Amino acid sequence: MFKATVVPSSHTFAAPAHQTLLQSAEAANAPDLKLESSCRNGTCRTCLCQLVQGQVTYRIEWPGLSVDEKRQGLILPCVAYPASDVKIRFAA
Numbered sequence: 001m002f003k004a005t006v007v008p009s010s011h012t013f014a015a016p017a018h019q020t021l022l023q024s025a026e027a028a029n030a031p032d033l034k035l036e037s038s039c040r041n042g043t044c045r046t047c048l049c050q051l052v053q054g055q056v057t058y059r060i061e062w063p064g065l066s067v068d069e070k071r072q073g074l075i076l077p078c079v080a081y082p083a084s085d086v087k088i089r090f091a092a
């Protein structure tokens, strides 16, 4: 079980390793943790946001991010699983 912190609000939610960050944010059910989503499979990029700290893993081979975007810390929370405590900024 990891912890996700949203910046700049500092609100937190539980982020189990077996659940995507989008699912965990939705499970927290707080209005200020609302994250836009559409395809929920890593292709539309609606949920794109910034990983400020921590690590995520993907179980699909091709999350819709370029190598440069990954280097910049952009993630797709609909297909990103936490691999540590994370800090994320919802609007990329």
Ligand code: FES
Residues within 6 Å of the ligand: 036, 037, 038, 039, 040, 041, 042, 043, 044, 045, 046, 047, 048, 064, 076, 077, 078, 079
């Ligand atoms: S909701 Fe489409 S990429 Fe995340």
